[in-house]
Amino acid sequence: MTATIIDGKAFAASVREKVAAQVSRLKADHGITPGLAVVLVGEDPASEVYVRNKGKQTVEVGMNSYEHKLPAETSEGELLELIARLNADPAVHGILVQLPLPKHLNEDLVINSIDPAKDVDGFHISNVGLLATGQKSMVPCTPLGCLMMLRDHHGALSGLNAVVVGRSNIVGKPMAQLLLRDSCTVTVAHSRTKDIEEICRRADILVAAVGRPEMIKGDWVKPGATVIDVGINRIPAPEKGEGKHRLVGDVDFASAAEVAGAITPVPGGVGPMTIACLLANTLTACARANNLPEPEGLTA
Numbered sequence: 585m586t587a588t589i590i591d592g593k594a595f596a597a598s599v600r601e602k603v604a605a606q607v608s609r610l611k612a613d614h615g616i617t618p619g620l621a622v623v624l625v626g627e628d629p630a631s632e633v634y635v636r637n638k639g640k641q642t643v644e645v646g647m648n649s650y651e652h653k654l655p656a657e658t659s660e661g662e663l664l665e666l667i668a669r670l671n672a673d674p675a676v677h678g679i680l681v682q683l684p685l686p687k688h689l690n691e692d693l694v695i696n697s698i699d700p701a702k703d704v705d706g707f708h709i710s711n712v713g714l715l716a717t718g719q720k721s722m723v724p725c726t727p728l729g730c731l732m733m734l735r736d737h738h739g740a741l742s743g744l745n746a747v748v749v750g751r752s753n754i755v756g757k758p759m760a761q762l763l764l765r766d767s768c769t770v771t772v773a774h775s776r777t778k779d780i781e782e783i784c785r786r787a788d789i790l791v792a793a794v795g796r797p798e799m800i801k802g803d804w805v806k807p808g809a810t811v812i813d814v815g816i817n818r819i820p821a822p823e824k825g826e827g828k829h830r831l832v833g834d835v836d837f838a839s840a841a842e843v844a845g846a847i848t849p850v851p852g853g854v855g856p857m858t859i860a861c862l863l864a865n866t867l868t869a870c871a872r873a874n875n876l877p878e879p880e881g882l883t884a
């Protein structure tokens with residue numbers, strides 16, 4: 585069997601088109617332009633690429649983009665002060681603080697200082713609690729993008745066995761919450777899980793968010809399963825020339841694609857959907873801030 589490739593890049597472009605159409609209506613009918621502020625502390629080359637892509641796509645869908653690049657030695661007080669200013673700024677509807685932060689900054693404290701209504705990452709404790717209890721919240725972008733692709737591919741997810749490998753606050757845990765909300769039977773595996781291959785083989789939906797290049801092999805995959813590869817790993821690619829790198833996921837694509845029914849590629853899978861969902865969340869935050877109806881087809 586050879587899997588259907590789920591084209592995240594094309595799907596993301598269609599999400600951005602929907603966002604752009606609703607942004608232009610917001611401008612025309614209400615004179616409102618959604619604004620997204622992205623805060624980057626320190627100089628991580630990979631983070632800089634994402635931040636640049638986010639800024640470019642934010643402008644392409646007609647929103648305002650505010651980039652704040654702070655030096656690595658920024659103090660917690662300075663960062664909290666910037667967040668307080670963004671919280672109070674009516675032109676800013678969404679705030680994203682790029683993670684990880686330099687070690688001397690307390691990530692929980694920083695994230696929880698963001699106004700939950702502007703927390704387009706969905707990482708604030710109140711959004712986490714709202715999601716877990718089935719209330720309206722901001723939903724983390726990466727799991728939201730995965731859910732959109734899964735719903736598109738399967739229709740209803742009810743009753744399917746879902747296995748999420750990874751239990752981070754930014755991917756694994758919120759992914760498990762969303763799948764549970766769609767009535768999947770959810771198992772969360774992690775570094776202490778016993779018989780992980782056997783558990784993965786039971787999955788109708790297998791989501792890999794581990795951060796280990798090509799860890800999940802074809803023989804871990806149930807024939808016909810849908811495999812969502814969240815991993816973004818930069819590995820050396822000497823075949824492309826000295827010092828060159830290439831991106832691979834947490835799934836061994838070649839062997840998994842032989843067994844799976846459908847699979848997302850890396851690059852071109854979950855990554856582009858993450859950014860599209862960030863824009864969707866910014867539009868949602870802007871609509872809610874102005875007591876306007878929820879954007880159509882863009883919330884979970």
Ligand SMILES: NC(=O)C1=CN([C@@H]2O[C@H](COP(=O)(O)OP(=O)(O)OC[C@H]3O[C@@H](n4cnc5c(N)ncnc54)[C@H](OP(=O)(O)O)[C@@H]3O)[C@@H](O)[C@H]2O)C=CC1
Binds near residue numbers: 750755774855
């Ligand atoms: N496409 C996108 O938009 C995004 C991609 N990513 C990528 O997704 C991946 C995961 O990111 P993130 O969740 O932040 O990573 P974290 O490092 O925070 O979490 C990794 C998780 O994987 C588990 N794990 C590690 N090693 C193993 C193993 N050998 N077997 C089973 N489980 C293991 C860890 O278990 P334990 O808890 O026991 O330590 C942990 O729960 C990374 O490659 C990251 O780059 C992340 C965010 C967005």
Ligand SMILES: Nc1nc(=O)c2c([nH]1)NC[C@@H]1CN(c3ccc(C(=O)N[C@@H](CCC(=O)O)C(=O)O)cc3)C=[N+]21
Binds near residue numbers: 633684726831853
């Ligand atoms: N507060 C916060 N929120 C995040 O959502 C967040 C974060 N911090 N820190 C880092 C991770 C990672 N992340 C990615 C986003 C897009 C791509 C992406 O567009 N990837 C392209 C390839 C890009 C490339 O070539 O490097 C693809 O997969 O096709 C990847 C990874 C968001 N993250």
